Amino acid sequence: MSWYASIIVKILVTGGAGFIGSHVADGYLAAGHDVAIADNLLSGSADNVPADARLHLVDVAAPEFDLVMERERPDVVNHHAAQMSVTVSARDPGLDARINCVGLLNVLQSCVKHGVGRFVMISSGGAIYGDVHQRPTSEDVAPQPLSPYAIHKLTGERYLAFYRREYGLSSITLRYGNVYGPRQDPHGEAGVVAIFVGKLLRGEPPTIFAYSDQPTGMSRDYVYVEDAVRANLRAVESDAVGAFNIAGGAPVRTxxxxxxxxxxxxxxxxxxxxxxRPGDLKENWLDVSRAERVLGWRPEVSLADGIARTVAYFRGPARRTIPA
Ligand SMILES: NC(=O)c1ccc[n+]([C@@H]2O[C@H](COP(=O)([O-])OP(=O)(O)OC[C@H]3O[C@@H](n4cnc5c(N)ncnc54)[C@H](O)[C@@H]3O)[C@@H](O)[C@H]2O)c1
Structure with a gap:
């Protein structure tokens, strides 16, 4: 347990106008923390930002990001901002590197300069391991990234180790499986649950992308967004360092x-x-026992419940991310 567990801290959430980051901002506010958000709205929306959080419109890769840090002086930085589509990264690796590597480095430099006490980085257990044979895959398995997105996320994790050694920046990495839930973009290139729900509610047939030798589709490890939020709370309440898989802990075919x-x-x-599509893994199933052992975290929302809540959100009046 760290001292953050018992007091109110200032937390800057990058990418907090996006799908997961906005739920994480909600979770930190509900726990009594003070929350600011840094986001350039590349894929996020100001509508997602909680009313009690201060939104700064800024690119994490730009020099102006440091001015936001100067103004906010956060105790904790939670880094969700990213280009998050494997397909886009395969089409434009330079764009992915600019946001996911150069952007991360810009944020880390600013964290060191302003004496940030704890850094939470978001990586991808759904991408970095590649098609390894050890399943469920634990954090000890050597990643074999297959896409620029996965290469850059893994590179980011390695930079964190450098900043920990060189500057003593305390950090933790959450390697998400496939996160789904309300506010996910149903028109994006990633986020299959939202895409399926969006299409079915509009009466359009979705497409199941599959390799020819996998007739029922690839396997993925789905985790409901509220479970991911609880992992982000544990990440600032704990002093644990290193990488943690955060997923449902079960493989589900598309x-x-x-x-x-x-x-x-x-x-x-x-x-x-x-x-x-290029970069698509055939199988993904994550071992989440380290998160349970060290962080006291385990997934609580079943796939059936999570899907029911997601469908209810997209059907309901508050559907901010599904145009009529
Ligand atoms: N959705 C998933 O299943 C999943 C799985 C593994 C990891 N992740 C990671 O979780 C994080 C959040 O993903 P998401 O699904 O909520 O995606 P998202 O696209 O909804 O959120 C990303 C946010 O980052 C912002 N952003 C992008 N580039 C930026 C920049 N240069 N400067 C400032 N803000 C910028 C976007 O505007 C958006 O609000 C990402 O780091 C992603 O790689 C997501």
């Missing part, structure tokens, strides 16, 4: 996921089939 979403939407629309 075909199986589609049927669950179809049932929750109450439709018999079927899905079209499409080829796997």
């Amino acid at each position: 075909g199986e996921l589609f049927r669950a979403v179809q049932a929750a939407c109450g439709t018999d629309l079927t899905a079209a089939a499409g080829p796997a």
Whole structure:
């Protein structure tokens, strides 16, 4: 336990106008912390930002980011800002590197300059391990990244180790599986639950991308966004360092996921089939026992409950991310 567990701290959430970051900002506010957000709205929306958080419109890779740090003087920086699509990273590796590597370094330099006490970095357990044979995959398995997105996330983790050694910056990395829930972009290139729900509610057949030798689709490890939020709370309450898988801890094939979403939407629309995209892993199943052992975190929301809550959100009046 760190001293952050018992007092109110100032937390800057980068990417806090996005899907997961905005829920994390909600979670920190609910725990009584003071929250500021740094986001350039590349894929996020000001509508997602909680009313009690201060929003700074800034690019994390730009020199102006340091002015935000100067003004806010946060105790903790939680880094969610990223280019988060594997497909986009394969199309434009330079863009991904600018945001996910250069942006991270700019944030880390500023953290050192302003004496930040704790850094939470978001990585991807759904991408960095590649198609390794050890499943469920633990944090001890050597990553074999297959896409520029995964390469840059892993590089970011290695930079954290450098900043820890060189400057004593206390840091933790949360390696998410496939996070889903309210506010996820149903029109994005990633976020299959939101894409399926969005399409089915509009009466359009979604596409299941698959390799030819996997007729029921690839496997992914899904985690509901509220579970991810609890991991971010534990990450600042604890002094633990290093990487932690944060996922549901069970593999689900895309075909199986589609049927669950179809049932929750109450439709018999079927899905079209499409080829796997560059960088798509065949299998992903994460071992989450380290997070349970060290952080006291485990996933609590079942896939069926999480999908039901997501469908209810997209059906409801507060659907801020699904245009009519
Ligand atoms: N969604 C998932 O399943 C998943 C899985 C693993 C890891 N992650 C990671 O979680 C984090 C959040 O992802 P998300 O799904 O909420 O995506 P998102 O696109 O909704 O959120 C990313 C946020 O970062 C902001 N941003 C992007 N570039 C920026 C820049 N240069 N400066 C400032 N802000 C910038 C965007 O505007 C957006 O608000 C990312 O780091 C992503 O890589 C997500």
